[in-house]
Structure formats: structure tokens, C-alpha cells
Amino acid sequence: xxxxGKPVSFDGLACPLPLAEHPTVQMAHGGGGRMSQKLVGGMFxxxxxxxxxxxxxxxxxVELGGARLAFxxxxxxxxxxxxxxxxxxxxxxxxxxxxxxxxxxxPLVISAAFILEEGFPMEDLWRITxxxxxxxxxxxxxxxxxxxxxxxxxxxxxxxxxxxxLGLLQDGVExxxxxxxxxxxxxxxxxxxxxxxxxxxxxEGLEFETRLESDSAALNSMVASLLETAGxxxxxxxxxxxxxxxxxLNEIAAGAGVGIRLDEASIPISEEVRGGCExxxxxxxxxxxxxxxxxxVERSAADATLAAMREHPRGGExxxxxxVVAEPAGTVVLHSRIGGERIxxxxxxxxLPRIC
Numbered sequence: 210x211x212x213x214g215k216p217v218s219f220d221g222l223a224c225p226l227p228l229a230e231h232p233t234v235q236m237a238h239g240g241g242g243r244m245s246q247k248l249v250g251g252m253f254x255x256x257x258x259x260x261x262x263x264x265x266x267x268x269x270x271v272e273l274g275g276a277r278l279a280f281x282x283x284x285x286x287x288x289x290x291x292x293x294x295x296x297x298x299x300x301x302x303x304x305x306x307x308x309x310x311x312x313x314x315x316p317l318v319i320s321a322a323f324i325l326e327e328g329f330p331m332e333d334l335w336r337i338t339x340x341x342x343x344x345x346x347x348x349x350x351x352x353x354x355x356x357x358x359x360x361x362x363x364x365x366x367x368x369x370x371x372x373x374x375l376g377l378l379q380d381g382v383e384x385x386x387x388x389x390x391x392x393x394x395x396x397x398x399x400x401x402x403x404x405x406x407x408x409x410x411x412x413e414g415l416e417f418e419t420r421l422e423s424d425s426a427a428l429n430s431m432v433a434s435l436l437e438t439a440g441x442x443x444x445x446x447x448x449x450x451x452x453x454x455x456x457x458l459n460e461i462a463a464g465a466g467v468g469i470r471l472d473e474a475s476i477p478i479s480e481e482v483r484g485g486c487e488x489x490x491x492x493x494x495x496x497x498x499x500x501x502x503x504x505x506v507e508r509s510a511a512d513a514t515l516a517a518m519r520e521h522p523r524g525g526e527x528x529x530x531x532x533v534v535a536e537p538a539g540t541v542v543l544h545s546r547i548g549g550e551r552i553x554x555x556x557x558x559x560x561l562p563r564i565c
Contacts (some may be wrong), residue, residue: 241452242556267311277378277423279314294422298340306373310429311446313384319445322356348427352515383526388444389465393533394511400477402496406485417481424500442510455494471531
């Protein structure tokens with residue numbers, strides 16, 4: 210800001226973000242909530258605005274040489290690096306494979322870039338790369354390029370990983386967060402908040418009667434089954450990672466200009482996760498998932514899509530959890546178990562740091 214309180218200009222361009230409110234980057238800017246939205250919309254979208262980026266999809270849909278492609282990139286900074294059910298390596302593969310799949314594409318190849326901190330144990334790096342190799346093989350993708358950088362001791366938190374993915378879309382597949390429309394049905398492939406609470410249980414020393422593991426998994430085979438079953442009736446796909454189911458559905462509602470009504474009693478959640486959320490004071494709707502899929506489909510295709518989800522090894526607990534309505538536009542409303550209703554808004558800040 211200038212001394213007069215006006216936005217500072219660079220090359221004739223004024224930053225549209227309210228810099229006086231947040232003159233420095235905050236952890237909440239990466240939490241998937243309202244502050245993340247402001248950063249993306251006010252800084253990055255303003256700087257790089259184009260029709261492809263403007264859709265704010267899980268990946269970019271582009272046409273090259275007559276082929277329809279989906280391209281996505283993601284960075285992973287999770288702590289701890291190893292957790293029940295996975296590690297940063299398998300998570301990086303799953304995250305990018307799923308982002309490409311949520312565009313309706315078949316993931317083909319990925320890249321892997323490592324930022325390593327001086328002093329990081331080679332044994333741990335070997336374990337991570339073996340995990341990535343296995344996850345890529347299971348998902349049917351190949352790591353075809355990458356990069357490695359090393360930073361000074363104390364400057365890198367062990368290891369950060371960036372992965373990018375490329376996938377091919379079949380003719381007739383049109384998946385976009387802008388395609389949600391009144392009358393559509395909202396489906397969820399399984400129990401929510403498993404990944405986030407598995408991570409927090411390690412950090413906070415929580416113990417459960419049964420071992421709670423992350424739900425991190427590649428979902429491309431499930432998506433392929435859904436598209437084979439329902440085809441053009443599948444309008445929107447989304448993996449509710451940072452910010453959970455609530456944030457993902459808020460983004461869809463705002464982008465498509467529709468409302469979404471949820472039935473709390475229909476949303477699958479395990480007792481262990483419910484108890485963990487109560488102990489930690491968290492709303493499971495906002496807790497991250499890494500192996501669950503939201504699908505918004507034509508009402509006439511809802512039952513068939515649900516059946517296809519449940520037939521998949523990762524979709525046994527799939528459920529219809531709500532519907533798309535015309536009003537109130539841009540709003541998610543939850544019908545509670547006790548009969549009341551509440552607005553499920555975007556979090557203003559951050560709920561769970563470093564869970565992806």
C-alpha cells in the first residue's frame with residue numbers, strides 16, 4: 210500500500226486484493242476456505258485470466274491436435290510424511306490422478322518434482338519413491354518426467370512433492386462444475402472425513418477401537434465405471450479434498466449459480482470419525498478426504514449411478530446425499546437429523562493445516 214492507503218501499482222496494474230487486510234500470506238490462504246478463494250480469485254485468476262482457467266475445474270480441459278485433454282498439477286506438503294494408510298508419495302499420485310479423473314478424463318501420464326531438504330534420510334526418500342511407483346502402477350499411469358531440487362537444512366520441512374497429470378477425454382464427455390442444474394441429484398462415494406481424522410489422530414495421539422486409516426486412493430477406475438453407466442447424465446465430478454464436502458459443494462453452487470440441499474442423515478460417516486471430530490471440535494463436512502468422489506447427475510440416472518458406485522471396491526458406502534435446487538442460488542443448505550436447517554457456508558479460514 211502507498212502512504213495514501215491506495216493499492217500499490219506495478220507496471221500500471223493495481224493488485225485487486227485487500228492488501229491492508231492481509232499484507233502477508235497466512236496459513237489459511239492454503240486451507241481451502243474463503244481466504245483461499247480470495248487469493249485464487251483476486252490474485253492468480255486476475256493475473257492469469259483466460260477461459261480455461263476461469264472455470265476453476267479440478268484441471269484444465271484443452272484441445273490439442275484434435276485430442277481433448279485434461280491437465281492438472283498439485284503440490285503436497287503433508288505432515289507427517291508417513292501416516293496410517295499411506296504417505297506423501299502415494300498421496301501425490303492419487304491426488305493428481307483423481308484431479309484428472311474428475312475432469313472426466315482417463316489419466317495417462319504424470320510428472321514428479323521433488324524439493325528435498327538437506328539432511329533428509331535417503332531411506333525415507335526410497336520408501337516414498339517405492340510408494341509412488343506402486344500407486345502409479347495401481348492407477349495405470351506412468352511417471353514420464355520430473356525434477357529435483359535441494360534446499361538448505363531447515364528450509365524445506367523434509368520433502369515437498371509436485372505432480373502434474375495428463376489424461377484423455379472421450380467424445381461426448383462433458384464434466385464441469387458449471388453444469389450443475391436444478392433437479393440434479395448429489396451422490397457421494399463413501400464415508401467422509403476419514404483422511405483428515407486419520408492424519409489428526411497421529412498428530413494428537415488419538416486412539417480408536419479400530420485402526421483408522423486414510424482413504425487415499427486413485428478413483429479413475431470408479432469414474433470410468435460411472436461414465437460407462439450414466440454417460441452424458443454425469444454433469445459434475447469432484448474429489449472433496451481441502452475444505453471437505455462443504456467447500457467443494459459451495460464452490461460448485463457458486464460457480465453454477467444454483468443451490469444445493471443436503472440431507473444430514475444420508476451422509477455416511479463412521480463412528481470413529483464422528484467421535485474424533487467431536488474430540489477435536491471439527492465439523493466433518495469441512496474435513497479433507499483423499500479417496501472420495503462427489504457426483505452430480507441427472508435425476509433419471511441417479512439410481513444407476515449409485516449402483517455403479519456401490520459395485521466398485523471403493524464405493525460400498527456410496528449414498529445419495531442431496532439435490533440441486535434453483536434457490537437460494539450459490540448456497541448449500543443442510544437438513545439436519547433433528548429436522549432443522551442450516552446454511553453450510555465456506556470456512557473463512559483454515560480448519561486442518563497440512564493434510565494434503
